[in-house]
Amino acid sequence: MVLKLYAAPASTASLRVALILHEKEVPFEFHPIYLRNREQKGPDFLEKNPFGQVPYIDDEGFGLYESRAIGRYIALKYAGQGTQGLIPPQTDVQATAIFERAASLEYAQFEAHASKIVYERVFHTAMGLSVDEEAAKYAIDQLSAKLDAYETILSKQAYLAGEVRDTDSNSR
Numbered sequence: 001m002v003l004k005l006y007a008a009p010a011s012t013a014s015l016r017v018a019l020i021l022h023e024k025e026v027p028f029e030f031h032p033i034y035l036r037n038r039e040q041k042g043p044d045f046l047e048k049n050p051f052g053q054v055p056y057i058d059d060e061g062f063g064l065y066e067s068r069a070i071g072r073y074i075a076l077k078y079a080g081q082g083t084q085g086l087i088p089p090q091t092d093v094q095a096t097a098i099f100e101r102a103a104s105l106e107y108a109q110f111e112a113h114a115s116k117i118v119y120e121r122v123f124h125t126a127m128g129l130s131v132d133e134e135a136a137k138y139a140i141d142q143l144s145a146k147l148d149a150y151e152t153i154l155s156k157q158a159y160l161a162g163e164v165r166d167t168d169s170n171s172r
């Protein structure tokens with residue numbers, strides 16, 4: 001039975017899952033959820049995800065929501081196919097810790113501010129809703145400060161996790 005992806009094309013969290021499915025060459029069936037119609041808040045979808053948000057997958061009866069958890073699940077389940085090295089082997093505890101740190105940084109330091117900017121400046125504008133310019137400007141300032149820290153790290157190494165440019169493993 002092919003994996004089912006319940007998602008919305010304009011949703012960045014949905015695209016995150018679609019990207020992993022593509023990288024891991026996993027065939028899937030797309031089930032569109034119409035956010036404008038608030039289908040995600042209807043009883044059928046709330047049974048899948050009580051938070052009423054996309055994406056959601058159904059993999060042979062195993063249901064899962066939260067895009068990052070889904071991404072990790074797909075990367076682990078389909079480890080033998082598609083793009084390799086998305087997640088380090090758990091036996092390499094240092095590489096795993098560094099991967100987890102990069103993942104935490106994305107969620108805690110980047111996503112909150114970046115998504116606020118996109119919601120205010122892109123989605124609200126597209127939907128004809130009022131834009132909270134003050135909130136957008138605050139998020140831009142916050143994100144700029146975070147990007148300075150990213151710059152410091154990435155001026156010394158190629159990626160936040162994974163390949164290290166210098167030979168000092170402590171700086172990974």
Ligand SMILES: N[C@@H](CCC(=O)N[C@@H](CS)C(=O)NCC(=O)O)C(=O)O
Binds near residue numbers: 011
């Ligand atoms: N942390 C969740 C966020 C999911 C999320 O924010 N989904 C948005 C679309 S990108 C959504 O369903 N919005 C509709 C709503 O909240 O009613 C994830 O990564 O899956």
